[in-house]
Amino acid sequence: MRDKSDILVIGAGVVGGAIARELSKYKVKIILIEKENDVSYGVSKANSGVLHTGLYYPPGSLKAKLCVEGRLMFPKLATQLNVPYKLCGKHVIARTEDECKDLENLKNVGENNGVKGLKIISGEELKKQEPNIDAISALYSPVAGIIPPYLFTIASAENALENGVKILVNTKVLDIKEVDSGYKLKTTKGVFHSTIIVNSAGLYADRISAMIGLDKYKLYPCRGEYLLLDKNCSSLINSMIYPVPPKVAGVLGVHLTPTLEGNILIGPTAEFIRNREAPATTKEKIKQLIDGAKQLLPKIPLNQIIYAFSGVRSKITPPEEKDSRDFIIQEDLRNFFNLIGIESPGLTSAPAIAKMVVQMIEQNIDLTEK
Ligand SMILES: Cc1cc2nc3c(=O)[nH]c(=O)nc-3n(C[C@H](O)[C@H](O)[C@H](O)COP(=O)(O)OP(=O)(O)OC[C@H]3O[C@@H](n4cnc5c(N)ncnc54)[C@H](O)[C@@H]3O)c2cc1C
Known part of the structure; x- marks a missing residue:
């Protein structure tokens, strides 16, 4: 047995990082496991970086509640963690x-x-x-903001580390078994044992859940492509510019987002794909992005496009469904917490999701503050 923990968090994205940090305030042994070389290598590294306000989610849904709560937590949190952000509206x-x-x-x-x-x-x-x-x-929504999502994820994980969380990268969870005193995890770096498991594996959360026999979830990867305009275009817009959202579940339409570095992001597109590891950019979608951007900003200088990239959404909503399904955050087995379908506004909601998960864990074990 390589290591024992009270709580083991799978996935060091913005959600797993925020949960590990929130838990690190208590006297418990926590391990955060990540399959990639570093934290923030999953969905959390390539997205719009928008702190949403909560315009798009049905009242009463977890998305609405956690987005609004999370957005309100950001100014204080970003300041504490020394991460730049701006409420540019x-x-x-x-x-x-x-x-x-x-x-x-x-x-x-x-x-x-x-x-x-x-x-x-x-x-x-x-x-x-x-x-x-x-x-x-x-x-006009004056309190919408922007934040570099990777910087926030890294800062949360670093703070968790400083507070005693053990973070293991290059460690892929391969299998999970329920045992008398909790769960036994087989990973590429050996076997771990934990009383409590938090599955925040983003695009792979359905597969982690299936390892323990809970194969009722299926995620539908949906790629979003972006273009980036050079910094010398920064004066073209002062705030985020969005179209009215198209009538497609969970899609906001191609928009223009200023970045803190002074660039402008154009995107994202939305395209269901088969392969979760396919962060490509395509000629067809680049054309769609340019057309969408021109509709918002007719004099957009196309010769100032300097980069193209994409991110992949972890959608729990099947392509044929009209309305977007809600986040799933629940204890599916005793001491096994599943976080499934944490698509947008997952970045904005991350701090509030972390608080919610800690409250759920607190129902099962004593959490004494340090
Ligand atoms: C195109 C796009 C635009 C978006 N825009 C916004 C936005 O503007 N605002 C907003 O609020 N949200 C936005 N989102 C949503 C937001 O990015 C996500 O909700 C958030 O990043 C999800 O974080 P996560 O920690 O759940 O997932 P991830 O960041 O994917 O983290 C999960 C981690 O688990 C790891 N993992 C997976 N399997 C294993 C395993 N077997 N063993 C160990 N580790 C494993 C992965 O490597 C990964 O690092 C956007 C998403 C996309 C794709």
């Missing part, structure tokens, strides 16, 4: 009368979710804030 723009009605709906959903400060503004008002954007009207 966001405009969802309407270019037809029908889209203006959609903005009203988004505003209502947001307000029902407890989002503060939402305002519908005219095209003229928008022009004052965003001189390069044309629209009939826009929904």
Whole structure:
């Protein structure tokens, strides 16, 4: 037996890192296991990096609750962890009368979710804030923000490490067995034993769950491609610019996101793929991104595109379903906690997910603060 822990967290993405950090406040032995070379090598390294406010998720859902709670936690948390962030605000723009009605709906959903400060503004008002954007009207969300997702993940994991969490990279979980006193894990670095398991393996969470016989989950990988504009374009927009979301489950449409480094991100696309390890970019989707960006910002300088990349969403919603399914965060077996389908707004929600998981664990074992 290589190592024993009270709680073993599988997956050092933004969610596993936040959970390990939250747990590190208590007198328990925690191990965080990651199959890749370093933390933040999964979905958490390539996404929009947006701190969402909660416009898109059905009131009462975990996505709505955890997104709103998580977003509110970020300013303090990012400051504590010394991670840069900016509440640059966001405009969802309407270019037809029908889209203006959609903005009203988004505003209502947001307000029902407890989002503060939402305002519908005219095209003229928008022009004052965003001189390069044309629209009939826009929904303004002043508290939406941006953060480099990898920096936040690394900082959470480092803080957990400083607080005594053991982090093992290059350690892939291969099999899990239930034993009398908890769970026995076979990994590429030997056998581990833990009383409690938290499965936050992102795109592979369904496979981890299946290892223990819970094969009821299936994740549908959905690739999102991006283009990056050079920093000399930074003055083109001052806030995030989103279209009214298309009527596709969990997809927000190609948008423009300023980065803290001064670039502008264009994307993401949404394409269901078979292979989870396929972070490619394609000619077809690059064209779609350029068309989408031109609709938001007609004078976008295409010769300033300097990079293309993609990330893969871990969707629990099958491609044929219209409405996006909620996050699954539950104790599926005694002391075995599954986190499945943690797609967007998973980054924003991560700190609140961590608090929720700790509260669930607290029902089973004594958590004494250090
Ligand atoms: C295109 C795109 C855009 C997005 N935009 C946003 C956004 O703007 N705002 C927002 O809030 N959210 C956004 N998201 C969602 C957000 O990125 C995810 O919800 C979040 O990163 C999920 O984190 P995670 O820790 O669950 O997964 P991951 O980061 O994938 O972490 C899971 C980890 O588990 C490891 N692992 C898997 N299997 C094993 C194993 N067998 N043994 C050991 N380790 C294993 C993986 O290597 C990985 O590092 C976006 C996602 C995508 C794809």
